Amino acid sequence: MPDAPVIVALDGPAASGKGTLGRRLASHFGYAYLDSGLLYRAVGWRMLREGKDPEDAAAAAIIAAELGENDLKSAELREDRVANAATIVAAHPDVRQALVGYQRGFAAKPPQGAPGAVIDGRDIGTVICPDADCKIFVDASVEVRAMRRLKELQDRGVESIYPRVLRDMEERDARDRNRPVAPLIPADDAFKLDTTDLDADAAFELAAAFIAARNKPDKS
Numbered sequence: 187m188p189d190a191p192v193i194v195a196l197d198g199p200a201a202s203g204k205g206t207l208g209r210r211l212a213s214h215f216g217y218a219y220l221d222s223g224l225l226y227r228a229v230g231w232r233m234l235r236e237g238k239d240p241e242d243a244a245a246a247a248i249i250a251a252e253l254g255e256n257d258l259k260s261a262e263l264r265e266d267r268v269a270n271a272a273t274i275v276a277a278h279p280d281v282r283q284a285l286v287g288y289q290r291g292f293a294a295k296p297p298q299g300a301p302g303a304v305i306d307g308r309d310i311g312t313v314i315c316p317d318a319d320c321k322i323f324v325d326a327s328v329e330v331r332a333m334r335r336l337k338e339l340q341d342r343g344v345e346s347i348y349p350r351v352l353r354d355m356e357e358r359d360a361r362d363r364n365r366p367v368a369p370l371i372p373a374d375d376a377f378k379l380d381t382t383d384l385d386a387d388a389a390f391e392l393a394a395a396f397i398a399a400r401n402k403p404d405k406s
């Protein structure tokens with residue numbers, strides 16, 4: 187029988203650097219990559235586009251259950267208004283349950299026969315794939331994360347100011363960490379990677395070394 191795919195669970199708050207890190211790790215090891223946050227952003231985007239309140243749990247659950255691949259391709263998913271809607275719909279238990287199967291299926295059978303999967307999100311190592319081979323929790327100070335997000339917005343030509351971005355970041359953190367279902371917390375056995383004072387290369391080197399050490403070629 188073929189070896190089971192290696193599963194790398196990559197969790198952390200917004201703008202911690204886990205998205206950039208996840209894509210780079212996937213490319214390095216030849217694994218498939220899934221940004222699970224896009225699933226929740228897609229639900230939030232559909233809610234906004236259809237004039238529905240993201241707090242409407244029933245409507246959000248219906249959209250989550252019928253989510254299709256095309257819903258993940260809109261450029262609008264990266265907008266802050268969609269990100270904020272995503273954190274609201276992600277707190278609804280029925281929405282999370284509707285998207286669990288998609289994420290677990292991706293991990294169990296990565297696309298194109300890849301030997302592993304890197305999935306980044308908020309609850310991958312604690313809820314979605316608690317038996318993941320490697321769990322990494324990426325974090326950074328909220329001030330540094332707000333500066334990163336501000337630069338990202340400015341690079342996209344979006345006018346914004348630091349105090350507003352910081353406030354939005356703090357509010358999103360509070361929703362993610364304090365929600366009753368699948369709160370944003372590190373798994374007990376996660377490798378905690380603080381990127382406050384690390385550049386992308388340094389963060390990658392630490393994460394890649396951790397994964398390589400946990401998944402030796404001769405692992406049985």
